[in-house]
Amino acid sequence: MLMSVRMAPPLPLIFLLMIHGVSSAGWGVSYSPSHICALKNSSVIMNCTYTYPTGYQIMKVFWTKTKDNVEPPDLSKDPEYSQRLQYLGDKQQNCTIRLSHVTLKDSRKYYFRFITNKDKWIGYPGVTLTVTDLQVESPERVTEGDSVRLTCKSSCTLTDRATFIWYRNSQPLTERRDRNNELLLQSVRREDAGRYSCAVHGHNHISPAVQLNVTYVSVLINGSGEIVSGDSVTLICSSNSNPPAEISWFKGGTFVGSGRIFNISKISSDDSGEYKCRSINEHGEKYSDAVTLNIMYPPRSVYVSIIQSGQIWMGDSVTLICSSNSNPPAEISWFKGRTFVGSGRIFNISKISSDDSGEYKCRSINEHGEKYSDTVTLNVMYPPRNVSVLINGSGEIVSGDSVTLICSSDSNPPAEISWFKGGTFVGSGRIYSISKIGSDDSGEYKCRSRNKHGEKYSDAVTLNVMYLPRSVSVSISIIQSGQIWAGGSVTLICSSDSNPPALNFSWFKENESSAVGSGQSFSALQSGRFYCQAHNQHGSQRSDAVTVTGEAFINTLLHS
Incomplete structure (x- = not known):
């Protein structure tokens, strides 16, 4: 049912009736639902729509919690509401709001108010909000084996359909033994003792906890503080019965002793575990709660x-x-x-x-x-790396020397080593030796390191073998000067193979001890047998002699 109140200055009665008849048509506010029961600290949606005559323009919309003032206060300006109130509607038809983190003080009626360019309107009867807390009803104490029913109560019936959640000692109960807002504990156990609270699924608010005590036979550990391997520990069983009961002790499910006192001397980590006593007489038996012996010991x-x-x-x-x-x-x-x-x-x-x-x-x-x-x-496996060649020894390598090349390689597993001269395979193994090296051994050498994970070549190293002159020979070059018989001469040229190249040459006439010339070429101006001798820092070698005669000279000229 909707009721409207318009605030305006007093007018003559007949004029007021005319105005009411015209202006009330098309005015209205509708709330759905009009009564809300919400859980403390939850968020509430107040669904709302409003109407006003065609041609009117909305100037201001707001919600208020009072209807007594001529100008009721805007909730969005109230410090108690401003941070929690959110207007979800518009300035046309929707006036829905959300109120967050509701408290018990928020329980009251709320009204929507809107102002047009011609008139004002407030929607009655408003929305009634009741904020409820949760309370757990439970007997203060029960005896082990009894059945107990706990109830989660609220001051009103929650508007939203609620699914209840139960907690024991702040931990959610995984066993679903609830029926609507009730928790039934059948044949209550000592483990069921604790502080119980309830909540509604989807909400953060939890009821105050209520303590449920379960009466049972108890065990006292004589002494306090940590129990360290080697200590002596005494357990005492307390039980009320008539006639007096016989006491038995169990570790887990195993019988370990009798009597009200159970003593363990020089306790060890093997004695850690849960202990309980059983009190039994002709009228029945009852077990204590288990106590845990937590034995401290060093690492092993x-x-x-x-x-x-x-x-x-x-x-x-x-x-x-x-x-x-x-x-x-x-x-x-x-x-x-x-x-x-x-x-x-x-x-x-x-x-x-x-x-x-x-x-x-x-x-x-x-x-x-x-x-x-x-x-x-x-043991980390990896392919060869850092592959390099070391030449054992330093300085010049001279023909006849013994030379050793060593291949260094880092790999896991160890690599197989192969040697190459140029592109030709010449040997295997980490060490490659050349005894009595010759000029034919000169060239570029490298090693290859290979294991199952990969291979890598070293940079090439060059063996430059030094040797004294060899293959020394003389060739004849004829230089003509004027007529054949007048002024002709024969030039002899000395050739050799050596490393480094020979730079010094000496010329001899056979059967004469003194040199007759020097340099790589020599001009023979007379007949005879001549030879040359080539020199470098490693030694010298002479050529075979060549014969220079008049006839040979002429023949040489004719065939040149």
């Missing part, structure tokens, strides 16, 4: 696992995991050799390189002691 059983199967190649990602048994849990450190390289149970090497090869171990340490694992070896 420390070892490293490599998360990688098969060979480790350069560029792989390798993960090492340190396993350790200790209480309390230990801090883990990693070492490569004796060098600290990282912390934490997991040590990861991404894009592993050959520099990461080596022995790794982890150290497990807590306040009771420390222990190192055995070492594990990371």
Whole structure:
């Protein structure tokens, strides 16, 4: 049902009736729903539409929480609402709003107000908002084995269909034992004791917690603080019964002793676990809640696992995991050799390189002691690299010397080495030796390093073999000057093979000890047998003699 109130100055009665009859046509505000029950701290949508006569222009729209003032206050200007109120409508027909983080103080009626260029309107009866908290109803104490029903209550019926969620000690209950807004605990156990709260699915608000106590047989641990391996520990079972009950002790489900007091001398980590006592008489039996003996001890059983199967190649990602048994849990450190390289149970090497090869171990340490694992070896495989050739010895290489070439290569697994002179294969192995080297051995040498992951050649090195002159010979060149019989001469030229090239030449006439000339060429002006001798820093060698005679001279000229 809608009711409208227009604020205007007093007018004569007949004029007011005429105005009301005209202006009320087409005015209205509609809310859906008109009553909202919302959960504390949730967001509320108040759906709203409005109408006004054709030809009127909307000047201002707003929501208010009062209808008493001539000019009711705009909620969007109210500090209690301004940060939480969002107008979702428009200045035409939609006046919907969202109110966020509602509180119990927000429970009241709200009205939509709009102002046109000719008149004002406020929509009655407005929207009634009731904000509710959640409360858990529960018996304060129950006995183990009883059935108990917990109820999640609200002050009004929530407008949105609600699915209830239950918590025990702030942890959601995974077992769905709820029926609508009720939680039924059948044959309640000691584990069911705790602080219970409820919530509505999809909302953050949780009800205040209510404590549920379960009566049971209890165990007292004699002493306080940490229990360390080697300590003496006493457990005492408390039970009310008539007649007095017989007491039995269990670790897990295993019987370990009788009597009200159970003592463990020189306790060890093997004694860790849950202990409970059973109280039994002719009227029945009851078990205590389990108590946990948490024995502290230094690290033991420390070892490293490599998360990688098969060979480790350069560029792989390798993960090492340190396993350790200790209480309390230990801090883990990693070492490569004796060098600290990282912390934490997991040590990861991404894009592993050959520099990461080596022995790794982890150290497990807590306040009771420390222990190192055995070492594990990371053997990173990679193709040959840094391939080079070293010539054993320095200085000049002279014919007849012994020369050794050594191929250096870094690879894993070790590479096979091959030697090449130019493009010709000449040998294998890391060392290539040439004994009594000759000029034919001069040239460019390189080695090839190869394993299953790849191959690489070294840069070439040059062997430049020095040797004394050899293949020394004399050739004849005739130079004509005027007539054949007058002024003709024979020029002798000395040729040789040597390294470095011969620069000194001497000429001799056979059977004479003194040289008759020098230089690579010699002009023979008389008959006889002549030879030359070529010299470099490594020695000298002479040629065979050639005969120069008058007849030979003429023949030479005629055939030249």
